[in-house]
Amino acid sequence: MFETSSKLEKLKLFAIVMWPILVTQVGLYMMNFIDTTMSGQAGAEDLAGVAIGSSLWVPILTGITGILLALTPILAQKIGAQKTEDISFYLMQGMTLALFISALVFIAGLLFLEPILAFMSLEENVAYIAKHYLIGLAVGMIPLFVYNVLRGFIDSLGQTKTNMFITLLALPVNALFNYLLIFGAFGFPELGGIGAGYATAITYWFIFIVTILVIHRVPPFSIYRVFREKIRISFGAWKEILLLGTPIGLTIFFETSIFSAVTLLMSQFSTEIIAAHQAAINFASLLYMVPISFAFTLTIAVGYEVGAKRMVDAKQYTNIGILLSIATGLIACVIIYVTRGPVATLYTNDPSVAYLIQQFLLYAIFFQLSDAINTPIQGVLRGYKDVNVPFIMALVSFWIIGLPLGYVLATYTQLGPYGYWVGLIAGLAVCATFLYVRLGIIQRRVAKIVYE
Template identity: 45%
Template sequence: MKRTYTYKQKTLQFFTVLMPIFITQLSIISIGFFDTIMSGHAGEQELAGVAIATNLFFPFFNSSLGIISGLTPSIAHLYGAGKKEKIRFIVQQGFYWALCLAFFFIAAGILLVNILIPVLNLEIRVNYVFTHFLIAIAFGIFPIFLSAVLRNFIDALGFTKLTMCITMCTVPINIFLNYLFIFGSWGFPAMGGIGAGIGSAITYYINLLLNVLVIITVKPFRHYLIFKNFPRPSFAEWKKQLSVGIPIGSTIFCEQSIFGAVGLLMTVYGTVVIAAHQSALNFTTMVYMIPLSISMALTILVGYELGAGRPADAKKYSRLGRLLSFVFAASIAAILINFRTEISSLYTTDVHVKYLLSVFLIYAVCMQVTDGINAPLQGTLRGYKDVKITFYLAVLSYWLIGLPFGWLLAVPFAFGPYGYWLGLIAGLLSGAVLLAFRLKKVEKEY
């Protein structure tokens, strides 16, 4: 990255950082996408089991990666200020607490699943796929958390194309492994939806291996000597890093867990509704990668400019990112509304699931537009390291406004599953309004 002076230069640098991040995030999320879509073609119950499992898994998974992403603004600030000697120490300490986070993630997952199994009251096969998919994918938690530390280190230095190439390499591997384990081939047994969890776990190990190879062989990363002379764990540094990371991860959890909560509430409407709802969320998650990538690019660029003592340039990047995010979201929404029937056919051949999915995708259009406003505001505030208030606003908008409003529409007003979708939209919209006010205040303080 380098200093820019005009909006033309800023736009060019913005896209230079953005596009690799977008492809990287799309590749990361495509693992869950292909797990769901390939399982759907193995049967309705396989789709429902994997969909419920991913709906429970990924909010916690992504929020944990969000905690690790707190390394990005910290490293970007140091890189912008020219304090490169401190970066190695931060990354090494990140390894330590990321491993602790992975252990906690798995332990909490075991406890939560055991509590939920009797509550969900799923069909026998759906419950079997649900539990065993989670067991399989859990074996990949440790490597993917360590990979996240390295990915944030590479991204914070502005080399987002490298992480893009690494992650893109893992996507076809994941698809191939899913094919082997889901449908059975080359002597492997057909394991249905459970095979998707096995394929994903193996893919996470391959992702770690590729990241390590880049760090030890490619300039300028090999000069940081990340894997040599590890210091003792510094709990003071852990506290400093987690003070940024935990609010980021908690904010992501508040946003994504509301989708998980709604998914669990949808189970009372039967397998067809579950399959259609989770498939709609699965696809909108893919589309969300556009505003999310813009958000991550803003965190890097705003953090870099603030670290270099250029708050005026940080504000310009913020305005540019918000404008582009809204334009992209509106464009994708237009495509989504016109091709929802074709999109539904990707997930299932079941007539009932396909019809309901096409209806849910209409609501997803509204979500995409609000996400296009919400996400860049979050990314900019993270660049300012203003993360605690952002977390509180997320709790307010998603859990105190969105979910209760959705329940009121779904149950007392008898809107059914559609009421919960309207609640999700209300939560995202209220969050966007609150974040806009917060950013305006933060920018005035600089």
């Protein structure tokens, strides 16, 4: 990032920073997309098993990633304030914290995975696939969490193309090992959906190793001498990261876990409905990578300007990001409507499952715009380090309004499983409204403090 003097310069810089983030996000999500589509070609039970496994894993992954995202605004503001001597220290603390969190997640998996799957009363083979898919993913958990810390460091320097190139290198690795392990090609074991978990874990290790090498050897990252920092734990720094990151992580967790909770509640329906629901969510989530990329870019840009006490510039970046996100949200609505037929065939060869996927995708159209508003606003508020109130807003919107409404509609109306999607739409719309109001309050408050 660097200081700009006009809206046009800001638009150009915003685009330069964002498009590699978008490619990176899409690339990272494509691993899950490839897991799901290739598992679906192996059979409906494989698709359902991977769907259940993903529904348990994704909230944990995104929630912990959200905690570690605290480093991005911290580092962006340090760079904006020209306190570069603190960068290496905070980065090392982030990595040690990521290792500690990985250990906690591993222990939680040992204790709770079996009881959760038993509670869902799944078909035996679906539960088996879900369990062992998650075991495969766990092999790559540590490198994934530490990579997210390193990625925040790279992004905070505005060097977003680096993460993009690393992700693009990883995609063929992921596709290759999915093919080998799902279908048993070239003498590899035929694991079905379970193989997707191990393939993705291998890819996480690949990304981690490449990122380590880049930061260690390539300027401008190498000048910070990150891995030459003496390894020591600072609980004060952990506390600072957790105080900022925990609300971020919980906010993202509450938003993503409602989709997972719906998948778990849908275990009362048939394997075909579970598979179709997850396939539709999977495709809609691919398009969600656009607003979340706006959010990450806005956190960097706004954090940089706030650190330099240029509040007018921070507000201009905010307006640019939100307007562009809404425009792309409208385009996403059109894409879903037009391509829902061909998309369904990507996930399954079963005509009944394909029909259900298309029906779910029609509902997915309606929450694209809400995502296009609330997600970038969350990114802006993180740039201001305002995270506690958005966390409460997410909790109320998704778990007190959205999920109960969805349950009532799914259980007591003719909507059936589609009732849960109506609840999702309502929760997202309420959250978008809350966050928009909160943004105005924060902008006025910060401007008053700076200019007094």
